[in-house]
Amino acid sequence: xxxDSTAEPPGPSGDGSMLQKRVDRRGALGILLxxxxxxxxxxxxxxxxxxxxDTEREVKLLAWREYIxxxxxxxxxxxxxETIARLERLAELQRGLEVTIQxxxxxxxxxxxxxxxxxxxxxxxxxxxxxxxxxxxxxxxDTQYIRIFEIEDGVVDLDKADATFQHEVPAEGHFxxxxxxxxxxxxxxxxxxxxxxxxxxxxxxxxxxxxxCIGCRYCMAxxxxxxxxxxxxxxxxxxxxxxxxxxxxxxxxxxxGRVEKCTFCIHRTRQGRLPACAEACPTGARVFxxxxxxxxxxxxxxxxxxxxxxxxxxxxxxxxWYFSD
Amino acid sequence: xxxxxxxxxxWCLAAWIAxxxxxxxxxxxxxxxxxxxxxxxxxxxxxxxxxxEPGALATVQAVPVxxxxxxxxxxxxxxxxSAAPEAGHSRMFGTITLPIALRxxxxxxxxxxxxxxxxxxxxxxxxxxxSDAHNNIQPVHPSQTxxxxxxxxxxxxxxxxxxxxxxxxxxxxxxxLCAQCHFPEAKAWAGGAHGKRLDGxxxxxxxxxxxxxxxxxxxxxxxRIPFRAPQIERPRSHAP
Numbered sequence: 137x138x139x140d141s142t143a144e145p146p147g148p149s150g151d152g153s154m155l156q157k158r159v160d161r162r163g164a165l166g167i168l169l170x171x172x173x174x175x176x177x178x179x180x181x182x183x184x185x186x187x188x189x190d191t192e193r194e195v196k197l198l199a200w201r202e203y204i205x206x207x208x209x210x211x212x213x214x215x216x217x218e219t220i221a222r223l224e225r226l227a228e229l230q231r232g233l234e235v236t237i238q239x240x241x242x243x244x245x246x247x248x249x250x251x252x253x254x255x256x257x258x259x260x261x262x263x264x265x266x267x268x269x270x271x272x273x274x275x276x277x278d279t280q281y282i283r284i285f286e287i288e289d290g291v292v293d294l295d296k297a298d299a300t301f302q303h304e305v306p307a308e309g310h311f312x313x314x315x316x317x318x319x320x321x322x323x324x325x326x327x328x329x330x331x332x333x334x335x336x337x338x339x340x341x342x343x344x345x346x347x348x349c350i351g352c353r354y355c356m357a358x359x360x361x362x363x364x365x366x367x368x369x370x371x372x373x374x375x376x377x378x379x380x381x382x383x384x385x386x387x388x389x390x391x392x393g394r395v396e397k398c399t400f401c402i403h404r405t406r407q408g409r410l411p412a413c414a415e416a417c418p419t420g421a422r423v424f425x426x427x428x429x430x431x432x433x434x435x436x437x438x439x440x441x442x443x444x445x446x447x448x449x450x451x452x453x454x455x456x457w458y459f460s461d
Numbered sequence: 462x463x464x465x466x467x468x469x470x471x472w473c474l475a476a477w478i479a480x481x482x483x484x485x486x487x488x489x490x491x492x493x494x495x496x497x498x499x500x501x502x503x504x505x506x507x508x509x510x511x512x513x514e515p516g517a518l519a520t521v522q523a524v525p526v527x528x529x530x531x532x533x534x535x536x537x538x539x540x541x542x543s544a545a546p547e548a549g550h551s552r553m554f555g556t557i558t559l560p561i562a563l564r565x566x567x568x569x570x571x572x573x574x575x576x577x578x579x580x581x582x583x584x585x586x587x588x589x590x591x592s593d594a595h596n597n598i599q600p601v602h603p604s605q606t607x608x609x610x611x612x613x614x615x616x617x618x619x620x621x622x623x624x625x626x627x628x629x630x631x632x633x634x635x636x637x638l639c640a641q642c643h644f645p646e647a648k649a650w651a652g653g654a655h656g657k658r659l660d661g662x663x664x665x666x667x668x669x670x671x672x673x674x675x676x677x678x679x680x681x682x683x684x685r686i687p688f689r690a691p692q693i694e695r696p697r698s699h700a701p
Contacts, residue, residue: 251654253654256655258682258685259687260685260687260688261687261688261689261690262688264688264691265688277692278689278691278692280691283691284687299690299691299693300690300691300693301687301690302687302689302690303686304684304685304686305684305685305686305687306682306684405662407661408661408662408663408664409660409661409662410658410660410661410662414658417657418674419674419682420655420656420657420669420674423653423654423658424662425653425662426662426663430533431531431532431533431535432532432653432662433531433532433652433653433654433658433662433666434653435532436532436652436653436654437652437653437654440649440652440654441649441654459654461645461646461649461654461655
């Protein structure tokens with residue numbers, strides 16, 4: 137299965153026989169055990185001792201169907217629609233939330249790239265604030281995808297950088313450098329995943345199927361940029377703060393024991409919008425666009441500014457450049 | 462989603478400017494609405510431009526940029542983005558409430574319109590009284606560069622900017638004024654490395670103009686308290 141992790145997702149008609157077999161096996165298991173579940177419920181409905189309501193029964197059944205579903209990459213369009221309908225219904229039943237989960241695919245001819253102006257960033261961390269709200273990040277553990285490092289002028293050693301500064305910014309004699317997932321062209325995190333739960337999409341975004349992730353955290357060890365975050369506990373987001381505009385591969389509800397990371401706001405950028413961090417930046421330090429469009433701003437920056445990337449010698453080819461005025 | 466119509470508002474401002482800015486009089490529409498730069502506004506476009514999500518910052522009617530070209534030599538537009546778009550809806554002028562264009566810088570200027578004091582002629586005041594009248598302005602940039610009011614503001618019509626070439630520019634065209642000295646920034650702004658794009662990475666390119674971010678009289682970015690720090694230890698290896 138892990139061989140599939142670097143391949144293109146096969147279309148609904150192009151499924152291999154092995155895949156077909158796997159789906160059949162899981163499907164059969166689902167029907168058998170799902171039937172058993174419904175059977176006991178039917179029994180329970182007759183027994184006066186059972187206090188199970190219709191809602192609880194529906195949640196149980198939906199949760200079970202979710203448990204036996206396959207990897208998102210290999211789902212047909214119909215299966216994707218089904219799982220999304222189940223997840224939306226579960227959010228409504230369990231948390232009273234009306235969420236919309238997209239399965240929007242990559243736009244053809246689009247490869248996302250990011251440029252970060254280290255002269256412009258002043259360390260206000262507005263990007264982090266926007267990211268937390270946009271991506272439904274765990275408020276309890278205070279998960280943050282973005283780090284803003286404060287670095288002394290003239291220092292090129294990132295080991296001496298500080299991401300935990302808490303004073304008025306910009307501080308005299310310092311500059312600021314932000315990191316997040318760089319959406320590498322040759323991502324080591326994808327190579328090490330033993331179950332194929334993380335892969336690179338055609339528009340360059342490396343995504344995670346949270347339901348397929350087993351939480352082994354190999355990808356976190358492999359990432360040279362510390363871009364991935366692990367949910368040690370069930371993530372908590374107050375219902376009134378949940379962003380209902382979600383993507384299956386992006387900011388939908390995560391679970392305990394799964395890895396997550398920045399997806400360049402996949403639910404926004406695939407619809408032509410800017411990532412939340414770029415939109416929130418008060419200094420205009422963040423440039424986002426299509427690397428395949430020669431008239432895009434990101435291409436202008438790459439052609440006209442002096443740019444660099446972090447740890448270029450690792451040949452991970454990040455699609456995230458730094459530049460200065 | 463709140464929808465704000467700007468066409469009538471824009472037309473009223475245009476009519477008002479055309480009438481010499483002396484008497485603010487609300488008149489009835491007799492011609493297609495136009496924005497500040499005199500370009501006709503398609504009302505559907507205007508409505509789309511002014512649409513807001515609750516709590517989101519508003520992008521309002523954009524004005525095409527002349528002289529400067531964006532990436533790939535493509536034209537682009539500038540827009541004002543405001544957290545309180547309703548502030549641009551209308552403004553009290555004495556006893557008259559006059560709708561004004563959302564895309565006007567004027568909406569963000571507390572003492573606008575200038576004619577409420579300047580009345581279309583030169584106001585001669587002692588230096589002390591000038592600073593009294595504009596005590597909200599901190600003239601950091603003028604004092605650093607040795608500029609006086611009339612270096613940038615037209616002496617004959619204070620609601621316009623004056624350029625070195627003798628041309629006039631509206632308050633919305635701050636980039637034309639600033640670019641006279643800050644040409645590397647202007648080049649980077651037109652290319653996309655300076656300034657800020659609005660709406661999205663795809664489609665129409667709308668950016669913010671100089672004075673939408675920088676206070677023209679005190680343009681440097683001011684210090685602030687940042688958003689909370691991450692709850693992480695700081696081992697050396699945490700830096701990428």
